[in-house]
Amino acid sequence: xxxxxxxxxxxxxxxxxxxxxxxxxxxxxxxxxxxxxxxxxxxxxxxxxxxxxxxxxxxxxxxxxxxxxxxxxxxxxxxxxxxxxxxxxxxxxxxxxxxxxxxxxxxxxxxxxxxxxxxxxxxxxxxxxxxxxxxxxxxxxxxxxxxxxxxxxxxxxxxxxxxxxxxxxxxxxxxxxxxxxxxxxxxxxxxxxxxxxxxxxxxxxxxxxxxxxxxxxxxxxxxxxxxxxxxxxxxxxxxxxxxxxxxxxxxxxxxxxxxxxxxxxxxxxxxxxxxxxxxxxxxxxxxxxxxxxxxxxxxxxxxxxxxxxxxxxxxxxxxxxxxxxxxxxxxxxxxxxxxxxxxxxxxxxxxxxxxxxxxxxxxxxxxxxxxxxxxxxxxxxxxxxxxxxxxxxxxxxxxxxxxxxxxxx
Numbered sequence: 385x386x387x388x389x390x391x392x393x394x395x396x397x398x399x400x401x402x403x404x405x406x407x408x409x410x411x412x413x414x415x416x417x418x419x420x421x422x423x424x425x426x427x428x429x430x431x432x433x434x435x436x437x438x439x440x441x442x443x444x445x446x447x448x449x450x451x452x453x454x455x456x457x458x459x460x461x462x463x464x465x466x467x468x469x470x471x472x473x474x475x476x477x478x479x480x481x482x483x484x485x486x487x488x489x490x491x492x493x494x495x496x497x498x499x500x501x502x503x504x505x506x507x508x509x510x511x512x513x514x515x516x517x518x519x520x521x522x523x524x525x526x527x528x529x530x531x532x533x534x535x536x537x538x539x540x541x542x543x544x545x546x547x548x549x550x551x552x553x554x555x556x557x558x559x560x561x562x563x564x565x566x567x568x569x570x571x572x573x574x575x576x577x578x579x580x581x582x583x584x585x586x587x588x589x590x591x592x593x594x595x596x597x598x599x600x601x602x603x604x605x606x607x608x609x610x611x612x613x614x615x616x617x618x619x620x621x622x623x624x625x626x627x628x629x630x631x632x633x634x635x636x637x638x639x640x641x642x643x644x645x646x647x648x649x650x651x652x653x654x655x656x657x658x659x660x661x662x663x664x665x666x667x668x669x670x671x672x673x674x675x676x677x678x679x680x681x682x683x684x685x686x687x688x689x690x691x692x693x694x695x696x697x698x699x700x701x702x703x704x705x706x707x708x709x710x711x712x713x714x715x716x717x718x719x720x721x722x723x724x725x726x727x728x729x730x731x732x733x734x735x736x737x738x739x740x741x742x743x744x745x746x747x748x749x750x751x752x753x754x755x756x757x758x759x760x761x762x763x764x765x766x767x768x769x770x771x772x773x774x775x776x777x778x779x780x781x782x783x784x785x786x787x788x789x790x791x792x793x
Contacts, residue, residue, distance in 0.1 A: 394443035411577035421598035466544035476524030481506035647691030651677030
């Protein structure tokens with residue numbers, strides 16, 4: 385079968401980082417190609433080279449049989465390649481329909497926007513995805529999961545021949561995921577080729593036909609899903625045999641470390657639980673159930689209206705994130721770009737920002753050598769692929785693969 389899209393021996397480097405080293409990928413009509421690899425394997429960088437966000441240093445790109453170079457995302461989009469990014473690219477102050485058709489609005493004979501047609505077309509896309517809201521709703525009023533579905537609707541509106549889905553189900557409920565899988569099957573029947581990037585093994589074996597494996601920026605293998613097991617696929621991803629994917633560690637729970645009693649706040653009502661030493665407590669629920677709000681109330685990022693919290697034998701009140709940190713409570717945010725980073729500061733400054741008291745002596749004086757040493761240790765410990773640690777993070781984000789940044793900081 386001739387591929388719709390074929391990238392061969394792609395090379396891409398950034399300052400201090402060799403992101404792609406002879407990477408290859410083929411996308412076939414009517415088939416779903418999973419692209420898998422550990423964080424930092426080069427998957428998202430490959431997608432940016434493909435869509436023209438990054439220029440390749442070497443290698444070839446063939447689109448519909450012809451050697452091609454896309455000048456940017458608009459050029460690849462107009463050629464028939466759509467991409468659903470892991471991070472949202474929506475404008476909260478605009479409606480769903482305005483976001484879907486932004487820059488290509490329908491106009492009437494007078495040159496004015498044909499709002500009736502635009503909302504009707506957008507509503508048809510939402511209905512296809514079995515969504516409950518209409519296209520007049522502001523995107524900023526939607527949950528993260530619903531915003532992800534709007535991103536999917538936007539890409540479907542282009543009627544692309546190849547669609548790239550980068551972790552599309554990360555923020556979706558099971559019902560929304562089933563709706564997406566139904567649409568994928570429709571697209572396959574229409575002859576579209578799909579690149580499906582995911583860490584969820586179950587999804588790969590459920591929806592994908594073929595798998596391409598990357599490791600450390602290199603192409604490892606292309607296989608039919610039917611020829612693989614979950615164990616063999618993971619082995620190709622990590623480069624070694626894993627005897628036990630989820631090793632069980634015997635740990636007797638200790639004394640109660642955190643006790644929450646009748647806690648209430650924005651989006652949270654009358655929640656109680658205990659967490660013991662040596663224990664991992666899972667908090668589950670559908671999108672909008674209040675999981676994130678519960679954590680923010682505990683941390684002090686949202687106000688508490690009722691309830692009590694104890695750390696050990698000591699009752700605590702967290703009125704701000706500073707109170708949370710002072711009491712030893714750390715919160716890793718759901719939206720890391722908006723809530724977890726200061727983009728105008730450097731990689732180093734973001735890493736040490738919440739721990740400056742450990743690197744301070746006197747008012748406003750930092751132990752720069754100690755700070756740099758600690759940051760360097762963490763970069764090595766977590767295998768962070770980064771340019772110099774004193775680079776502004778905003779510049780880093782503009783050049784380095786999103787996943788590396790999200791896992792690193």
